[in-house]
Amino acid sequence: MLVAVCALLGLAIGSFLNVVVWRVPRGESVVRPPSACPACGHEIRPRDNVPVVSWLLLRGRCRDCGAPISRRYPLVELTTAVLFGLVAALVGLSWLLPVALYLTAVAVALALIDVDVHRLPDAIVLPSYPVVAALLALASLDPGGTADWPPLLRALLGGLAMGAAYLALVLANPAGMGLGDVKLAGVLGMFLGWFGWGTWAVGLFLPFLLGGVLGLALIALGRAGRKSAIPFGPWMLLGAAVAPVVAPPLLDWYLGVTVGA
Structure with missing residues (x-):
């Protein structure tokens, strides 16, 4: 249930995300005017605005x-809708679900905008x-349960640390990424830090791995050169989404190989 x-909520949110x-990116209000056909200018009727x-x-x-x-709409x-349903299945009914759904919606919007105009x-x-x-x-307070504040403190520190790490990268190589990536890093660092420093570290590393693999693949296929600009925001968002899932088994494996050996 x-x-x-x-998933139904995701359909409605997805319709809004199209707006x-x-x-x-054009600096327009997302509230007014109502959606209209870009070709003829007629306002879209409510019955024609049902998702899918x-x-x-x-x-x-x-x-x-x-x-x-x-077809993009x-x-x-x-x-x-699929992402919202998947997040609900993974997170379950908890106070962490609202922040996970919020970031999912933000991720869809930012990823598409970054691909379209290379901006966050x-x-x-x-x-x-x-x-x-x-x-x-709210997730740390856990109304009706037992408050656990250390994860919140770790989240705030994680946001500062990841923002600082990306800022250092921008200062070292301004052509590699922009300040939009730095600002987004702070948000994602808070989310990842809430889970623990191991998840935070995996979330910091994954975007570079995923983006690097794509870059090499595009170069191998002749669709990009070494100096081609590839939006990095989508990989940051994907890394933050995947890290809480893959970090625990990945860290267990790593400790088993290093400490266990």
Whole structure:
């Protein structure tokens, strides 16, 4: 039931994220004006704004002018729904679920924007600091359970440490990444630090591994050169999502090989 509810929530959030991804890079409000067809300007009717279903019923075309509607819209909605359901299955019904779902929505929006315009907008990243801090505080308080404050302190320190690490990388090689990556690193560092320093370290390392593998693959296929610009934000977000899952077995293996030997 939890997975189904979160998946349905993901469909609705995904529809909103389509608006965010289009308007935020352009400095437009995500609230007004209402969504309209970019070809004819007609406002989209409520019945034509049902995630995925409306696109299918309209056969991917505007009701008024027949202009094609990109497949990206239903794909973003479906992807967000799947990710929300997966997060719910992994996290379960806990006070950690709200922050995990929030970061999932932010990750979808930021990844698409970074791919589109090679930017991580402050309008999304900066408000995430107080939101993530507040939701992690709620998870540490655990209403109805036993409060556990050390993870929250570790989260705050993790945010500072990861932001500082990325800032050092930018100062050492300004062409390698931008300040948007530094700002995002602080948010992801808080989330990863809440789980522990081992997960934090894996989350710091994974984006470089994943991004490096993709870069080598693109060079091998002739689709990129050594100086080609590849958005790094999506790899930071993917690394932060994967780290809490893979870090425990990975660290157990590493300790078994080193200490156990």
